[in-house]
Amino acid sequence: MKRIALALLVLGTFSALVLTALNKNSSDTPPLTKLKEQYATKPKPSVDHSLFPELKKKFKRPHDVTAACISCHNGRAEEVMHSSHWQWERTEYIAGKGIRNVGKRNILNNFCIGVQSNEQSCTRCHVGYGYANNKAYFADSLDVDCLACHDNSGTYAKMNEGAGMPDASVNLSYAAQHVGIPTRANCGACHFFGGGGNNVKHGDLEEAIFDPARDIDVHMATDGVNMQCVDCHTAKNHQMLGKMYSVSSMNRNRVQCESCHGPMPHKDDVLNNHTLKIACQTCHIPEYAKVNPTKLFWDWSKAGRLKNGRPYELKDSNGTDVYMSIKGSFKWGKDLKPNYLWFNGTATHYLLGDKFDPSKPLDINRLMGSYDDPDSKIYPVKVHTAEQIYDTKNDYLIQPKLYSAKKGDGGFWGDFNWQTSATAGMRAVGLPYSGHYGFTETKMYWPINHMVAPKEKAVGCGECHTRSDGRLADVGGFYMPGRDYNPWVERFGFGLMALTLAGVFMHGGARIVVNRKRKRSR
Amino acid sequence: MRKEYIYHRFERFWHWMQAAVIIFLGVTGFEIHGSFTFFGYEQAVEYHDIAAWSFIMLIVLAIFWHITKGEWRQYLPTWKNLKAQANYYIFGIFRNAPHPTKKTVLTKLNPLQKLVYAGLKVLLIPTMVLTGLVYMFYRYPQQNEVLSLNISGLQTVALLHTLGAFLLVSFFVAHLYLITTGHTVTSNLRAMITGYEDLHDETTNVARESAPTASDKIAAETKEVTQ
Numbered sequence: 001m002k003r004i005a006l007a008l009l010v011l012g013t014f015s016a017l018v019l020t021a022l023n024k025n026s027s028d029t030p031p032l033t034k035l036k037e038q039y040a041t042k043p044k045p046s047v048d049h050s051l052f053p054e055l056k057k058k059f060k061r062p063h064d065v066t067a068a069c070i071s072c073h074n075g076r077a078e079e080v081m082h083s084s085h086w087q088w089e090r091t092e093y094i095a096g097k098g099i100r101n102v103g104k105r106n107i108l109n110n111f112c113i114g115v116q117s118n119e120q121s122c123t124r125c126h127v128g129y130g131y132a133n134n135k136a137y138f139a140d141s142l143d144v145d146c147l148a149c150h151d152n153s154g155t156y157a158k159m160n161e162g163a164g165m166p167d168a169s170v171n172l173s174y175a176a177q178h179v180g181i182p183t184r185a186n187c188g189a190c191h192f193f194g195g196g197g198n199n200v201k202h203g204d205l206e207e208a209i210f211d212p213a214r215d216i217d218v219h220m221a222t223d224g225v226n227m228q229c230v231d232c233h234t235a236k237n238h239q240m241l242g243k244m245y246s247v248s249s250m251n252r253n254r255v256q257c258e259s260c261h262g263p264m265p266h267k268d269d270v271l272n273n274h275t276l277k278i279a280c281q282t283c284h285i286p287e288y289a290k291v292n293p294t295k296l297f298w299d300w301s302k303a304g305r306l307k308n309g310r311p312y313e314l315k316d317s318n319g320t321d322v323y324m325s326i327k328g329s330f331k332w333g334k335d336l337k338p339n340y341l342w343f344n345g346t347a348t349h350y351l352l353g354d355k356f357d358p359s360k361p362l363d364i365n366r367l368m369g370s371y372d373d374p375d376s377k378i379y380p381v382k383v384h385t386a387e388q389i390y391d392t393k394n395d396y397l398i399q400p401k402l403y404s405a406k407k408g409d410g411g412f413w414g415d416f417n418w419q420t421s422a423t424a425g426m427r428a429v430g431l432p433y434s435g436h437y438g439f440t441e442t443k444m445y446w447p448i449n450h451m452v453a454p455k456e457k458a459v460g461c462g463e464c465h466t467r468s469d470g471r472l473a474d475v476g477g478f479y480m481p482g483r484d485y486n487p488w489v490e491r492f493g494f495g496l497m498a499l500t501l502a503g504v505f506m507h508g509g510a511r512i513v514v515n516r517k518r519k520r521s522r
Numbered sequence: 523m524r525k526e527y528i529y530h531r532f533e534r535f536w537h538w539m540q541a542a543v544i545i546f547l548g549v550t551g552f553e554i555h556g557s558f559t560f561f562g563y564e565q566a567v568e569y570h571d572i573a574a575w576s577f578i579m580l581i582v583l584a585i586f587w588h589i590t591k592g593e594w595r596q597y598l599p600t601w602k603n604l605k606a607q608a609n610y611y612i613f614g615i616f617r618n619a620p621h622p623t624k625k626t627v628l629t630k631l632n633p634l635q636k637l638v639y640a641g642l643k644v645l646l647i648p649t650m651v652l653t654g655l656v657y658m659f660y661r662y663p664q665q666n667e668v669l670s671l672n673i674s675g676l677q678t679v680a681l682l683h684t685l686g687a688f689l690l691v692s693f694f695v696a697h698l699y700l701i702t703t704g705h706t707v708t709s710n711l712r713a714m715i716t717g718y719e720d721l722h723d724e725t726t727n728v729a730r731e732s733a734p735t736a737s738d739k740i741a742a743e744t745k746e747v748t749q
Contacts, residue, residue, distance in 0.1 A: 007535055011583070015576050270567065372674070462563035467556040479677035482556045482563055486681050493688025500692040504699040507611075514616045 035260055039225045043181060050177035059172040062129050062165065063142040068176065070141065077141035079238035085127045086144065088115070092249040094348050095368065105429075106352040107247055108397055110364055110386035110442045111195035111298065114352070117401040117428035119163060125190035126164045146179070149186045153178035157189070161403065184210055184220060187229040196327070199294045201246075203336065203382040204450040208291035216290050218454045232260075245447055246365055251345030251375070255449075257281070277478075279377040282340060283459040284452050288382065293320055293332035298386040301439035303328035304416040311416065326402075326413045328387075338380030338448045340475050342369035347445075353431055355395045361385075361441040362397075371477030378475055380448040388442050389418060391426075393434030397442075401425040525718040528630050533593075536584050537714055543577045544690065551687055574654055581651070596631055597640045604633040615703060625719060642693065646686055653683040 049055055054068045070077045080086050089103020100106070108114045115122045123131035128143045137143065145164060147156045156175040159167045166172065192198060192206045199206030214221040220228075232255050233242045242255035257280040264272035274283075288294070304325060306312070311325030323329045350356065350364045369376035389398045401424035404411025410424025418437055426433035464472045465482030472480065529537070550570040553560050561569060588594040606622040611634070614622070623632045631639060657680070660673045673679070704710035705720065713719035 003531060007532075007583075008539075011539070011576070011579060014579055015572070460564065461567065462559075465554075465556070465563045478675055479680055481554055481676065481680060484677075484680075485556065485684070489681050489684050489688070493685065493691075496688055496692045497695065500695045504695060508699060508702070510616060518618065 032261075032265075036225055039227050039231060042226075045180050049179050052177075055173065055176045057173065059176065062145065062147070062172060065172050065176045066129075066142050066144050066146055069146045069179075076238065077144040077146075080127060080144045080146075081138070081141060083127075083238050083240065084243065085149075085238075085240070086138070088126065090243075090248060094249045095346065096348060097351070100351065102249060102349060102351070103247060107349060108352060108364060108399065109195075109246055110384060110388050110444050111201055111295070112402065113300075113388060113397075114399045114425075114429075116399055117425045118403040120405065121161045121403040123164045124158045124160060124162060125194070128164050129166075131164045147172075147175050148189070149182045150179040151175045151186065152180040152183060154185055181228070182230050183228050187233075191229075195295065197295075197321070199289060199292045201295070201384075202446060202448075202450075203294035204285070204288040204448045206289075206292050206294070209450065212291075214454055215457070217450060218452050220450075245347040245367060246444060247349075249347050249349060254345065257284075277371075277377055279343070279379045281380050281447070281449055281452070282378050284455070285338065285380055285448050285450075286453055286457060286459045287335050288338060288380075288448050288451050289334050289336050290451055293318070293334040294336070294382065295330055296333045296336075296382075296384060297331035298328060298384070298388075299330070299439075300328045300389060301387045303412070304418065306416060325416065336382070337471060339383050340378050340380055340472055341367060341445070342371060342373070342376045342475065342477070343367045343379040343381075343447065344369035344373050344375040344377075350397065350442075352399060352429055353396055356390075356397075356440075358390060358392070358395060358438070358440045361443050364442050364444045367445045367447070378472065382446040382448055384444045384446065386442050386444075387439040389422060389437050390440045391422075391434050392436045392438040394432065396431070397440075398422045398433065398437060399425040399429045399431075401428065525720060526626060527717055528625055528713045528719050529717045530591075531717065532587050534714060534717060536580065536587070539580055540577075540584075543573055543580060544694070547573045547577065548687065548691060548694075551683075555684060555687070571658065574658070578651060581647070596629070597636055597643060599637045599640050600633050602633065604637070607632050607634045611703070621705070625713075638693075646689055646693075649682060650686045650690070653679045653686065657683060 052072075054071060059065050059068070066077065084090055084103075087103065089101050089105065089107075091099060092102045093099050094102070104115045112118070112122070119131055127145045127148050128137075129145055130143060131137060145158075145166075147166070148158065153175050155178075156170055157167045159165050188205070188207065188210055191202070192209060194201040208216055209220055211222050212220050214224045219225055219232075230240075233240050235241065241253060243253060261280070264275055266272045266275075302323070305323075306325055312323075313321055313325070314323035316322050320332050321330060322332075346368045348363075348366045348368065350362060356362045367379070367381065389400055390396060391398050400412055400418065400421040401410045402412045402421065404414025407414045409415075410417075410420040412418065412421035415421065419435075422433055422437050423435075459471065462482075464470045465480065467483060470483055472483065547570060550561065550566045550573060552558065553566040554563065554570055560566070603623055610619065610622050613619070621632070623629070625632070656673070657676070660676070660679070701710045702708075704713075709720050
């Protein structure tokens with residue numbers, strides 16, 4: 001007995017030693033606390049702009065503010081004019097389409113569809129004043145809107161349907177004296193409201209992010225590290241890091257979790273192994289649209305219904321729009337589990353004029369990737385589906401004119417007539433319109449990157465490694481333990497077990513019977 | 523009735539540790555496989571890994587013991603009496619016929635056992651250990667330099683590991699039953715606990731003639747040397 005105990009002891013210590021040795025090769029990246037310390041110290045402005053005489057005057061036009069800014073910040077406006085915030089397009093390589101200028105002139109989406117012919121409304125979010133669709137507009141540096149991003153007073157706002165001009169209520173002098181590094185308020189003013197309302201487009205970027213709790217977003221939490229957008233979306237010469245795959249195609253200029261957290265940030269090696277094929281976001285953003293709903297389905301074909309000749313709106317019990325005459329009917333979702341797909345950082349886009357097969361849903365932006373592609377990881381995405389207008393003879397999507405300055409100009413929001421809207425829109429983009437329109441199903445894929453949860457709330461192992469209804473149930477191309485099995489191996493295995501058991505019972509039963517007979521015969 | 527010493531202390535320790543570890547591996551393993559939920563996936567994986575390392579350590583100890591003691595020769599398969607042993611399980615056992623081979627500390631395995639255990643030790647267990655290690659240490663092919671196993675997917679490894687697990691379960695079922703086929707229903711079990719097996723005097727002495735085993739030879743050799 002003593003020796004057995006001794007042997008057990010030796011075996012136990014040995015196991016413990018080996019296990020600790022194995023556990024040691026975990027991460028040696030900078031620990032989380034260092035990052036927290038780094039971002040807890042907020043930058044202080046080196047100068048007080050309210051003391052500068054250049055800014056202590058009454059500005060008649062916003063362009064005069066820009067002139068005042070660049071009288072010191074020489075050359076900065078030109079930097080902005082090279083940015084995608086100004087250009088609204090990029091030169092991209094798209095697989096199958098080659099090198100294209102992708103953006104304002106040829107990108108459509110399945111929300112408010114496209115910029116052209118709607119500039120007056122859409123360009124409220126352009127970093128310029130008085131965006132017009134002519135080349136001359138983009139040439140004047142005084143049109144750059146410095147305040148949209150740099151106003152720290154919280155008083156600056158752009159006019160609705162004002163082509164990027166500031167709202168009449170804005171005190172330009174006050175805003176100009178309170179400038180600084182962009183905050184969430186600056187970025188969010190546009191990026192939280194894309195698609196015509198709060199959280200319509202992204203699902204993970206919405207007004208709750210102005211002042212989020214730690215549970216909503218662990219990085220931007222005002223009760224936590226309180227990081228600003230530009231802490232991750234850093235900029236050099238006004239070229240911001242990061243972009244969205246609704247409008248960009250190439251695997252470049254991305255913001256990566258790994259740049260701060262390192263490629264293998266977990267203490268547990270099993271988790272670190274996952275980082276080769278699973279994006280951080282997949283486990284660390286278990287849910288999006290955590291505070292307000294995001295739009296999941298937009299049916300343009302229902303738009304245009306009027307009551308007594310007037311447009312109307314319907315809201316659900318939570319106050320969310322479910323029908324608008326100008327836009328159609330919607331479905332929203334809150335506290336959503338993302339969809340998941342393989343993504344290698346490249347995307348293809350439907351470009352204006354591309355023919356498609358209307359019998360199938362059309363992917364307006366398709367995220368590329370597969371298990372076998374070493375650049376691919378599984379990412380969380382929001383899928384937005386729509387029924388949107390297309391030319392049934394030419395088999396391409398229609399750019400409708402939606403914004404209406406006055407009745408009769410073709411704008412759908414004034415005339416509620418798809419025919420004139422399509423005609424006006426297609427004239428503006430310079431494509432033929434057959435005169436026949438219909439509605440077709442389209443899909444957009446929006447990677448989810450924000451609303452990172454505290455680590456205690458990260459997705460658990462069993463939510464994917466499970467036979468049924470796992471988060472990754474539809475993500476194919478590979479064998480995942482706990483989810484996958486080979487039906488033949490199962491059949492063979494259980495068959496063999498059954499046969500063995502049957503053999504045991506038959507053999508054992510026969511022995512018992514024979515023994516009894518023998519005893520009786522004695 | 524007399525008692526025969528069959529199983530060394532180490533063998534008994536090894537056997538029971540192995541039994542516990544393999545059962546635990548089976549439970550956690552089939553949970554990881556998705557067959558049922560008990561510990562929860564994360565715990566099951568953690569426990570399975572710990573059990574796997576314990577098992578590997580046990581195997582190392584056992585190999586060391588078998589080599590130093592020369593006991594590995596016990597597992598050398600033999601044709602001799604194979605048919606007789608098979609016949610015993612098919613016919614003899616029902617006629618209360620004597621075991622065709624006699625169990626001693628020198629030949630503790632009958633010819634059928636030799637065959638099965640040799641297969642277990644040479645094929646099944648190594649397959650399970652190797653596929654298990656690959657399972658633990660593989661990396662997906664990728665560009666960063668990681669000095670580990672690069673394989674393109676788990677499929678083959680996982681299927682082999684699962685197949686092996688099913689074979690082990692079947693072995694386990696048959697093994698539990700065959701324990702009862704000793705001289706009495708419990709004599710095999712008792713031998714594995716105490717080391718001693720009760721032998722009835724009526725037992726015929728077939729095995730003695732059967733095979734002067736390797737261990738016998740060693741015993742003889744050691745005698746010579748000591749002399």
